[in-house]
Structure formats: C-alpha cells, structure tokens
Amino acid sequence: MKVLLVEDEEPLAGYIAAGLRKHGFAVDLALDGRTALDKYALTPYDVVVLDRDLPVVHGDAVCRRLTEDGTARILMLTASGTVEDRVRGLDLGADDYLGKPFAFTELVARVRALARRAAPARPPVLRHGDLVLDSARRTAERSGRLLHLTPKEFGVLERLLAAAGDVVSAETLLDKVWDEHADPFTNAVRITVGTLRRKLGDPPVIHTVTGAGYRIA
Numbered sequence: 001m002k003v004l005l006v007e008d009e010e011p012l013a014g015y016i017a018a019g020l021r022k023h024g025f026a027v028d029l030a031l032d033g034r035t036a037l038d039k040y041a042l043t044p045y046d047v048v049v050l051d052r053d054l055p056v057v058h059g060d061a062v063c064r065r066l067t068e069d070g071t072a073r074i075l076m077l078t079a080s081g082t083v084e085d086r087v088r089g090l091d092l093g094a095d096d097y098l099g100k101p102f103a104f105t106e107l108v109a110r111v112r113a114l115a116r117r118a119a120p121a122r123p124p125v126l127r128h129g130d131l132v133l134d135s136a137r138r139t140a141e142r143s144g145r146l147l148h149l150t151p152k153e154f155g156v157l158e159r160l161l162a163a164a165g166d167v168v169s170a171e172t173l174l175d176k177v178w179d180e181h182a183d184p185f186t187n188a189v190r191i192t193v194g195t196l197r198r199k200l201g202d203p204p205v206i207h208t209v210t211g212a213g214y215r216i217a
Contacts, residue, residue, distance in 0.1 A: 001024070001025050001026065001046045001047065001111075001112075001115040001176070002025075002026050002028075002043070002044065002045045002046050002047075002175070002176055003020060003025045003026065003027045003028070003045060003046065003047045003048070003049060003111060003115075004027075004028050004029075004030065004036065004039060004040060004043070004045045004047075004048045004049070004072070005017050005020070005027055005028070005029050005030070005049045006030045006031075006032075006033070006035075006036040006048065006049065006050045006051055006054065006059070006062065007029075007031070007049070007051045007077070008031050008032060008051060008053075008054055008055055009051075010031065013029055013031065016049070016104075016107070017029050019104055019107075019108070020108065020111065021151065021179070022151065023108050023112075023138070023151070024138060024151040024154055024155055025111065025115075026155070026176060026177055026178055026179045027179050028043065028045075028179055028180040029180075031055075032054055032055045032056040032057065033054040033055070033056050033057025033058060033059060033061065033062045034056040034057045035056075036048075036050070036054075036057075036062055037057065037062060037065060039180070040066060040069075040072070043175075043180070044071065044072075045071075045072045046072060046073065046114075046115045047072060047073045047074075047075060047111050047114045047115050048066060048072045048073070048074045048075070049075045049077060049107075049111065050062060050063060050066075050074055050075065050076050050077065050094070051076075051077045051078070052076055052077065052078040053078065053079065059076065059078075060088075060092055063076060063092040063093055063094055064092055064093060066093070067092065067093025067094075073095045073096075073114035073115070073117055074093065074094045074095050074096075074114075075094070075095065075096045075097070075098060075107075075110055075111060075114055076092075076094040076096070076097050076098070077098055077099075077100060077102075078097070078098075078099055078100065079099070079100045095114055095117070096110050096113075096114060098110060112136075124136050126158065126161040126162060127161075128161055128205060128216050129205070130142055130143045130144075131161070131200070131205060133154075133157060133158055133161055135158060138154065140154060140157060142200055142201065147199055147200070148199070149196070149199065150192075150195075152177055152178070152188075152192050153192055153195060153196045153199065155173075155176070155177035156173055156177055156189070156192055156193060156196055157196060157200075159172070159173060159176060159177065160206060160214060160215065160216045161216055163215065163216070164216070165215055165216055165217065166215060167209045167212045167213045167214070167215045168213050168214055168215065169212060169213035170189040170190070170213055170214070171213075172213070173189050173213075173214075174186075174188070174189055193206060193208075193214060205217065
C-alpha cells in the first residue's frame, strides 16, 4: 500500500514514516504543501496522511486539490481536535480526521482502513493451496507453518496473491511495495522474490514469467 505523508515537523515526520514502513506501507514524504502536490501528480497513492498546518501551500488547499482528483483517501492530522475543526476538515473532503497527539496504533489502523477503501475489494484473507496470508493480522502461513517475512517480502507476497495468478511486473512491485527512494534500476525485487521463495519452500508457488514479471501458479 502506497502512502504519501505530508508533515512539516521533520522529527515527527521521520517517526511516522519509519513506523508506517515497519507495518508494511511504502511511504513517500513531503515537508510542505507544494511538494505534496508535485509528488501526488507523479505517483498514484492509496492514502495521503495530511497535516493541516503546512507551509508554502496550506493543508486545506492541498486537501481541496486532492479531493478534486478523487483517487486517494485522505487522513487529515491537526494539533486542534475541536469539533469545529473536525467538521471543517471533513467538509474539505478528508475521509478521516485525527487530532494530535495520537496513539500510533490508531494511526496505523486508520491508514489501513482507508487503504482498504481505496483499493478494489478483496478478501481480508488470501489463500492459494496451503498458503494463507492474513492482511489485517500481517501473518502468512504455509501448511500451518508460520512464515517469518520482512515487510517487503510480505508486501510482494500480498500483491502476488491478490493478483490471483495474473502476472505482476517487477516495476509494479517496486512502485507498490517500495518507497520513492528505491532505485528503478535496482535488483531489489529479484532479491526479495528469491528470499521469499526460499522461505515458502517446496513445491514452488512463485513463478517467473520471462520479460513480464512474476505470478502465483
């Protein structure tokens, strides 16, 4: 799931981004409203976590612009948690609203809920033969054996299972599972798929389609 985090307080932004990445989100960061709009124009995001009091372009204006596009879900953050401010944020087009300070577990839960609404409907538990992946609990098992996967391995497996046998390109995996700092010429996807295959064991379930990508078969 691809998230754009827009927060001008750098220490807080770094903390939120690191925490979301640990929970399996691919996070891009913008420190002001103009940068947020520029990144949004180039990248399809599932969720935008948007601070309201932003420099250069105010968060309210950013929210209105993103709402006009209508693709990403918006979670607005603000230091003010009054009813009037919440109503104002929702009237601007935000899908959800969270006041500061907040419990990080609640932030993760709200982002995950918005991401589910942004994506096409799919079962919360994905299955293929003896392989079971629970997106909500962030667990994966094969033949009842718990798989200890890194966030990137889990994200790749989740994308492949959700594709239900269709081919998923390395470019798509890089875009959806990694963040903006990923080198488009890197072999990170190939390496991650290789370690994931070893953890899944035999018989193999991830097949390489030469020149196209990977699929569950």
